[in-house]
Amino acid sequence: MYEEAAPPGPLAGVARCVWRSASEGPKRIVPDGCLDLVVGDGGVFVAGPDTAAWSSATRPGVELRGVRFAPGRAPAVLGLAADELRDRRVSLRELWGRPGEELAERLLSGELSPAQAVASRLAEAPPPDPAVAALIARLDAGAARVAEAVTRPGASRAAPGVAAARVEDLFAVSERRLRRRFVQAVGYGPATYLRVTRFQRAVALAPRVPGLAALAAAAGYADQAHLSRDCRALTGLTPRAYFRGPSTVDETVRDRLRSA
Template identity: 45%
Template structure:
């Protein structure tokens, strides 16, 4: 189960937070970018869920620290008990998905923990064990698309028709396989560019037709030129 989730933490804004007003200093480099993942987030007194993104999300300021557990693509719906497409581009209170009394109890436990990230990971792993392992086919979909395989080839190789793959992708990832492929390609490009790979070579290695294609896709999905995003993690 250790590969099912990973912990995240920080002192600044998370993927969402209390309506404390947006910090004027927040820029496109501070945006949360589409990555195919979903997050379970904690700020003191609250548990929230960040659904899968199709556009950049500029977070509100969060007073104090925050902690979160990030679910790899396709794994969160079984844990949360809700299809991913119902949470696409949304941030919701966990009380909208789970019984309020249970969420209050869990929130109080994490509030009192010395290490909120560890407490969240313990919660996630325990609930994940109860839910059972994610469908291994979903991991194969992610691996194939992240390797740059075409959607039609992926569907054929896995023995799924295009419509069936689309339906399963909506429920698991929050969007269809073509959008997931674009999101994963964006993340490949960002990783290459942040490692200092020239943009033209980044476009080629990440699977874009050319540098102009890279620039268009990055601006559409990330809301800013690649040059503004390099250096932000």
């Protein structure tokens, strides 16, 4: 069993979803560009961001609950750069010492939900980096290359209101400085994030796009071989093996594709 729900109002823009999961066997978790706060099985920890698949195994009947942060938003809440958590599972006690241990006890007892724990820290969290947020949005929108996302002609003229301000912020930052800020916020560089989001797009599209060649084209890959390489790198499986199983894609990704 795996279920997702929209984040409660206080977490709008900070979290992608809240979720709960119970499994009788190992579950393959593939990279999605996000960090999660996870509660259950006697522990509280922060997971990700991942660059390759990992196996989550819990005892039969044990339920895990969590908050999946929107890309780039976890460091402000956690007080730690995302790249320091890349490919790691770190307990709250290790992150925050005694305060983390006290919060973990409240989460495990049910006194607080994961969403409430995150919400309790928002007042002290700094606002998102506008240049990083702009680049994330443009990569999520389906840019074929990072260079295209950074330098797309006419983008600042086409984007009204707040979007225009974000694009101006993007162009005002040097490429090297933007990349460093992106790595700290997301956990890895724009090229890796683009690779991850493109694969997540393929997973979301797979149920309604027949054939791997058509799926590769629909998701923005150069060809089927490109999809195959990324699938092996990110999941450890061939596309035929991976897409034959149940989807692990974030439901919110699928919802965005349906409304596009």
